[in-house]
Amino acid sequence: MNGQVNLKINLKNLKLKNPLILSAGILGTNAELWKRIAENNAAAITTKSFSINPRKGHENPTVIELECGLLNAIGLANPGMEKMKEEMKKFKNFNENFKLNTSLIASIFEEKNNFPTLANNIEKYCDAIELDVSCPNVENKIFKNKKILKNIVKDVKGNITKPLIVKLSPNVENISDYVEAAIEGGCDMISAINTVKAMKIDINFAKPILANKFGGYSGKGIKPIAIAKIYEISKFIRENGYDVPVIGIGGMTNGNDVIEAIMAGASAVGIGTGIYYRNIKIFKEILNEIEKFMEENNYKSIEEMRGLAIEWSIK
16 A cells, blocks of 8 residues: 555544454454454454353354355354453553554443443453444344343443444344434444344255354345445434444455445444455455555545445434
């Protein structure tokens, strides 16, 4: 990259060197891997979603490849808070010693009353906290209850000082209602979307392949859904006068995909399953693709492109 365009973005108090973030769930529990991703120019790393206590998750099989993506029902398996603290401490040291300039976002989930405790215990090890209230392959009533969501966000926000991100599900009737609940609760950012609830049946055995039956679908197949939701969320936020950045997630695998998400209103874009297709060099490669597009089309900054596809109707 020759530096003729400005790729830096500002997500409230989270200043990033470019708009690319490692999404939760991919290579998310190991500081050495985070370091490698940071060295490939990711601006931020999101940990795998974790809880206070270790969680085993669902029985195998938990992941299968489909025509246009991956279907997983890992069930939020994770090593627990104490182990994740160790990894976050390691990454903080890597960040300082190797001058990586890469932010760390801790993705957390819990029972509703335990969210504030977990957030308070880990915030000094990260730069922002993401509330995963939208995993489709575990029993989860939070993302379908606006009042509960609002109260959880309010309780967590009252216990931390770092920026708070709420990750929303596409598996709801009107996602704007949940955006509004999260904002009224005090969140600083919205990330969307989480995986799409889906199923694959083995026709030879006439039964679902995943042990959990249902899973979360990610990858190229959900990108049009993600773009639609990013657009809908961004339009709602702007029209209602909120100052809440959107992190767009879902099936982004190349520079054009990321630009599409930005033009739909995203300030930053998460890359997850895309690593499966292009390995961890995807971050450097996408940044080169974005910069080439910007130079060819005379865009000087990411902000110039943000929301260009939206027809605004300010209330």
